[in-house]
Amino acid sequence: MAKDYGEYFNIAHIEPLSHIYGPGDRFVVWFQGCALACDGCWNRDMWSFKSKQLVHRESLLEQILYTPSIQGVTFLGGEPLHQSGNLWWLIRQIRERSNLTIFLFTGYEEDELRQHNHLSNIHQLCDIAAIGRYRSDRRNTNQQWIGSENQIIIFPDESRESIKLQQVNQVEVIIDADESVRVLGFPDEDLRM
Ligand code: SF4
Structure with missing residues (x-):
């Protein structure tokens, strides 16, 4: 399923500096819109395809x-791959113009990625990918970067990242200058509350 916003991305949220969504310090982009409807999804407010923040792809590239x-x-x-036309454009531009590594999270399963012609792009353009639906009946928050045991992390052959995955639950708490607090990652219910 592809959503067309022209040359704009429909973005839910951006963190220009985060430490828990991949190796090192990273610019993190949450896309708005998901039709995969995983049972137990923690980001249901990101399911709607209504425009939230429309950001031109050139502008996002510059910010990064x-x-x-x-x-x-x-x-x-x-689901980033619902906006795959602009996403693959952006990733190609980032790779041509910087040494920044690319980590893609997708709820699609491997066979669906193959069917939609995304798997070859993942192998050519991404350094790490987290693949598969979140399943609340397989929940395990002690895996790095993924929330349920059916999900997989892949490092394509050409990946520029080589790290050993750890059994950890990482949570990041960001306190802004106006004292607003954001909790990122897969925190236990107490911390989420
Ligand atoms: S793919 Fe991600 S955002 Fe979409 S329903 Fe599943 S967990 Fe939620």
Whole structure:
């Protein structure tokens, strides 16, 4: 399923500097819109395809390239591959113009990715990919970056990242200058509350 916003991305949220969605310091983009409807999804507010923040793809590219001291970019959602035309354009541009590594989270399963011609792009353009639906009956938050045991992490052959996956539950708490607090990652219910 593809959603067409022209040359704009429909974005739910951006964190220009996060430490828990991949190796090192990363620019993280949450896409708005997901039709995969995983039971137990924690990001249901990102299911709607109504426009939330429309950001031109050139503008997002500039924001990423001009963010200092990051090692990579992470895309998650929502479902990034519902906006795949602009996403693959953006990733190609980032790779041509920087050494930033690419981490893609998708709820699609491997066979669906193959069917929609995304698997070859993942292998050619991504350094890490987290693949598969979130399943609440397989929930395990002690795996790095993924929330249920059926999901997989792949490092394509050409990946520029080589790290050993850990059994950890990482949570990041961001306190802004106005004292608003955001909790990222897969926190236990107590911390989420
Ligand atoms: S793919 Fe992600 S955002 Fe979409 S329903 Fe599943 S967990 Fe939620």
